Amino acid sequence: MPTDVVTAFVRHGTDVLLLRRSESVGSYPGRWGGVAGHAEGDPEAQARTELREETGFGDADVELVRRGAPFEVDDPDHGTWVVHPFLFDCRRRDAATNWEAAAHEWVPPTEIRRRDTVPDLWRSYDAVRPTVDSVAGDDEHGSAYLSLRALDVLRDEAAVAADEGGDWERVAAVACDLAAAKPGMAVVRNRVNRAMAAADRTPSGVEAAAREVAGEAADADDRAAASAADDLRSRGVAAVFTLSRSGTVDAALRELAPGRVVVAESRPGGEGVGVAEALAGDCDVTLTGDANVPAAVAAADAVLVGADAVFPDGDVVNKVGTRAAALAARDAGVPTVVACAADKVAPERLPVEDGDADALYEGDAPLDVENPVFEAVPGRLVDAVVTEAGVLDAEAVGALAAERREWAAWE
Structure with a gap:
């Protein structure tokens, strides 16, 4: 019978927290993962419980960003896992890990692709990471925050393209979409353009430039x-x-x-x-x-x-x-x-963004709104x-x- 588990990624700035599992845990000791645990009842509530236990971050420290669709992972040694992925923004960086972690690091999420991790950890992150559409559709956050999310997208897509043998044109298309995602937000366009201008014309070059610009941007x-x-x-x-x-x-x-x-x-x-x-x-x-x-x-x-x-x-x-x-x-x-x-x-x-006229007036009088x-x-x-x-x-x-x-x- 499949076992439900949660995997929660904690993000601060443009980095996520990875935990190297200790030798005392029952599965995948020594491998890197997110905050994880068996899902008993409500997966989001369990994710928050695991955050408190494994990192010391409580509800006042974190904000849920996205919950990804659950997916199955078949493991011949442990059976079938049903993974429920989550992404949280965190106001702090001083994680207080417990016995389940032998070490922890704040790293760009693309490091997941280069480490010995629990099965399908990148798939979990891929289910909750920012996208061009999520940047374009975000009406809740300020432009500085969204510029960091745009750089996240550029970095992640460049890393995937590099691993899959993609070319400059593939990454450049993503950059153009990001620059157009928020037409009135200069900082989104500027920071994407800055990374692209600084990069050599390769996906790996764009990934490196996006990481550098993001670090400088957060500091600025x-x-x-x-x-x-x-x-x-x-x-x-x-x-x-x-x-x-x-x-x-x-x-x-x-x-x-x-x-x-x-x-x-x-x-x-x-x-x-x-x-x-x-x-x-x-x-x-x-x-x-x-x-x-x-x-x-x-x-x-x-x-x-x-x-x-x-x-x-x-x-x-x-x-x-x-x-x-x-x-x-x-x-x-x-x-x-x-x-x-x-x-x-x-x-x-x-351009200066207009709102939805229907949100103000839905009547049938002959007037402009x-x-x-x-x-x-x-x-x-x-x-x-x-x-x-x-x-x-x-x-x-x-x-x-x-x-x-x-x-x-x-x-």
Whole structure:
């Protein structure tokens, strides 16, 4: 009779946690695997139990990203396993393993293809790893996060192509699809183009370049957040208004530790609700409706937002509602600060994403409906664009835009 088991991959940044099974376990000692165990009852609940037992990561540390379809693995020594794969994002990297693991390492997932692993470990990862479609369809995460997922896809597809004798054209097609996956998110396109421009024209070269760019990108995002926190601290900011979801803003707020944060609900999508919930344990948080933004901004010391793109002329693209917040900030005499990595500077003006009209109005009256998701905020309303290199002036923005046009020339 088949035995149900869970295999959970824990991801931090662009690395996953691999465990080398100890000599005390009943199957596959010495081999590398994910967090695993017999599935008794609900597989997701069991995956979370195994995470707590084998890594010390609890529900507050991890977020379920994807659950893959179960599949069978036939082993002449152990019978048939029914594997239930899971992928979790983890906020920490300090795994505390138990007796089941002799060692553990954070590695790019492509290392799975090069190690002595439990059976079909890559198949488990393949069932939950990011794809072009998952990047294009993700409306929950910020653009910095999605740029890392795009580099994950490029790295993984390049590794598979290298192992299967694929050529440059095969990987280049994936890169083009990724660059087009989020047309308004400059950082997704820029980081894919940067990896392709740096690589030699081989799949293995692209894999290596994607890994290097991803590592530098994650570091840049962290330093941009620290730089934004320093900027706000220098302004004596104690109460911050924000909207939408930005990993850089979230990290900046956690480092700044202001006395109060006000978060707009951020329609359409309402991702501000989740942002407020995530911050609630760390500071005094107020969730407010979008219609209350002017009053909320007037009671704050600064507006802090992320960006999906910074255009060469200094205009900033972010979630709809940002322009209203910036106008309210100018009226109230408080600064509007944009926190983002320099890779969000776009080579040219990009399209600004529209929303689904039916989500706003499904009636049959003869009227036009506008339900934008993002908008371009004039640069004159922005007091500072803060990146890992500090505050960008107009000359720096222009120079970065030119560099990104050079990256795009690989095509």
